Amino acid sequence: xxxxxxxxxxxxxxxxxxxxxxxxxxxxxxxxxxxxxxxxxxxxxxxxxxxxxxxxxxxxxxxxxxxxxxxxxxxxxxxxxxxxxxxxxxxxxxxxxxxxxxxxxxxxxxxxxxxxxxxxxxxxxxxxxxxxxxxxxxxxxxxxxxxxxxxxxxxxxxxxxxxxxxxxxxxxxxxxxxxxxxxxxxxxxxxxxxxxxxxxxxxxxxxxxxxxxxxxxxxxxxxxxxxxxxxxxxxxxxxxxxxxxxxxxxxxxxxxxxxxxxxxxxxxxxxxxxxxxxxxxxxxxxxxxxxxxxxxxxxxxxxxxxxxxxxxxxxxxxxxxxxxxxxxxxxxxxxxxxxxxxxxxxxxxxxxxxxxxxxxxxxxxxxxxxxxxxxxxxxxxxxxxxxxxxxxxxxxxxxxxxxxxxxxxxxxxxxxxxxxxxx
Numbered sequence: 001x002x003x004x005x006x007x008x009x010x011x012x013x014x015x016x017x018x019x020x021x022x023x024x025x026x027x028x029x030x031x032x033x034x035x036x037x038x039x040x041x042x043x044x045x046x047x048x049x050x051x052x053x054x055x056x057x058x059x060x061x062x063x064x065x066x067x068x069x070x071x072x073x074x075x076x077x078x079x080x081x082x083x084x085x086x087x088x089x090x091x092x093x094x095x096x097x098x099x100x101x102x103x104x105x106x107x108x109x110x111x112x113x114x115x116x117x118x119x120x121x122x123x124x125x126x127x128x129x130x131x132x133x134x135x136x137x138x139x140x141x142x143x144x145x146x147x148x149x150x151x152x153x154x155x156x157x158x159x160x161x162x163x164x165x166x167x168x169x170x171x172x173x174x175x176x177x178x179x180x181x182x183x184x185x186x187x188x189x190x191x192x193x194x195x196x197x198x199x200x201x202x203x204x205x206x207x208x209x210x211x212x213x214x215x216x217x218x219x220x221x222x223x224x225x226x227x228x229x230x231x232x233x234x235x236x237x238x239x240x241x242x243x244x245x246x247x248x249x250x251x252x253x254x255x256x257x258x259x260x261x262x263x264x265x266x267x268x269x270x271x272x273x274x275x276x277x278x279x280x281x282x283x284x285x286x287x288x289x290x291x292x293x294x295x296x297x298x299x300x301x302x303x304x305x306x307x308x309x310x311x312x313x314x315x316x317x318x319x320x321x322x323x324x325x326x327x328x329x330x331x332x333x334x335x336x337x338x339x340x341x342x343x344x345x346x347x348x349x350x351x352x353x354x355x356x357x358x359x360x361x362x363x364x365x366x367x368x369x370x371x372x373x374x375x376x377x378x379x380x381x382x383x384x385x386x387x388x389x390x391x392x393x394x395x396x397x398x399x400x401x402x403x404x405x406x407x408x409x410x411x412x413x414x415x416x417x418x419x420x421x422x423x
Contacts, residue, residue: 003026003028004023004024004025022380025043027043030056031056031057031058032058032404033045034057043387044386044387044408044412045388046389046399046400047388047389047397047398047399048266048270048401049388050265051265051399052265052270053269053401054266054270054324054402055315055318055402059269059318062268062271062318064314065313066271066272066307066310068310069085069306069310073085073306074307077303078106078299082304083309085309085313086106088313089276089313090104093263093276093278096248096249097249097278098251098252099257101257101278101279102279103278103279103280103284104276104277105279105298106276106300106305107275107277107298108273108302108303109273109275110143110144110149110236110262110275111144112144112149112300113263114144114149114200114234115144115147115149116262116296116298117236117262117277118149118167118198118234119296119298120260120283120296121197121198121260123286124286124287127286128286131195132195132197133195134170134194134195134196135170135197135198135199135200136170136171136196136198137169137170137171137172137201138201138206139171139174140154140155140209141153141154141171141201141206142154142155142202142209143236143238147162147166147167148167152200168194170196172187172190173186174212175215180214180221184222184225187199191231196229197232198234199226199231199232199233199234200233200236202239202240203237203240203254204245204250204253204354205239205240205244205245205354208392209392211359213352213354216255217255219254220256223254223256223257223258232259232260232283233258233260234258234262235250235261235262237249237250237261238262238263238264238265241261241264241265241266242266242267243324243355243356243402244356246356259282260279261278262276263276263277263278264276266315267315269314269315271315272311273302274311274312328355328356331356331404331409332353332355335356336353338351339351339352339353339360342360342416342417342420345420346363347362347423348362348363349361356400356402357399358398358399359397360395360397360416361395362378362394362420363394372393374394374423375393375394377422378419378423379391382419387412389412389416396419
């Protein structure tokens with residue numbers, strides 16, 4: 001049997017209707033920005049495998065760090081124990097995160113990083129004997145698939161089977177250009193009418209919504225409004241963190257800083273599942289008490305896995321090299337040049353760039369659903385051409401590994417232009 005035949009027999013894939021979906025592509029190896037399937041067909045990974053591989057596949061520097069750690073200490077429980085790799089990760093993050101972040105909590109993936117943050121926001125007020133049970137989130141947000149993260153997400157077909165089972169979440173408009181005041185007013189109204197514990201947001205870019213972008217000044221104003229009303233703020237940097245926006249974190253563009261930050265995806269360079277939620281000292285202090293019941297009772301078996309920590313340290317080291325920073329700037333300039341070229345196309349509604357993120361919205365004769373016909377047609381076209389891109393409805397985005405070559409980038413752009421002509 002082929003790998004794809006065995007897959008069909010045993011496996012259940014994410015975000016997949018197996019009755020109608022095409023057979024998954026069996027990938028046998030990867031190097032740099034390239035992947036090869038079991039038939040040795042080559043693909044350019046233009047989305048860094050769901051935004052996790054900024055330094056490319058089979059990165060030797062990270063692999064060596066993982067191997068070295070495995071020969072020393074592969075894992076130890078983090079309840080009642082600690083270890084040097086976890087402490088080093090915390091120290092490194094304190095150097096590069098906004099200075100108000102003081103405490104580091106490890107978990108397993110982006111959803112659990114968000115889950116921890118939302119639980120902390122709710123328990124923060126419970127510990128202070130205040131009844132605050134509402135979380136504020138943006139429209140069309142995506143924060144993950146565990147229950148609190150799913151509740152905070154606004155893409156309905158992901159969550160409609162679970163309506164009526166969620167924590168209380170109220171949504172406000174995203175402060176895109178021209179809609180800033182509507183967003184500010186909506187936030188004030190929600191805070192006035194509900195007992196709000198926290199406001200969670202994807203800073204500057206809503207990834208799963210189609211790379212929807214808004215300005216740092218608007219986000220700073222929203223954080224100010226929350227601070228004035230003692231509503232905790234949560235920056236979900238799972239997608240945007242570690243260089244995607246051109247700075248180490250999207251919050252580096254913003255004058256005001258959040259109470260919590262969620263990290264995952266590129267944290268370990270696409271090697272080992274790991275996530276982190278960071279907190280201000282004030283948030284941590286609300287759990288620091290003689291009363292055991294005020295502790296944060298949340299944990300994962302692989303919390304602060306030493307091997308994952310070694311991968312994270314190597315990944316951050318790579319990000320900070322002059323070569324990698326130059327790569328980020330190079331890709332940004334390339335995106336901007338392509339944006340200028342493509343935005344005038346008669347079939348293009350808008351094009352936008354931030355850091356290594358590029359998105360183009362293509363005109364459609366009908367309203368496009370998330371997994372609609374245009375999306376399927378585009379996805380299949382890209383795969384046939386040997387490029388991995390996952391359109392969001394009629395929006396095509398590129399979020400490549402930072403090591404992608406100029407030649408590979410130009411090939412991706414050329415195939416996107418072909419796709420626009422095709423639809």
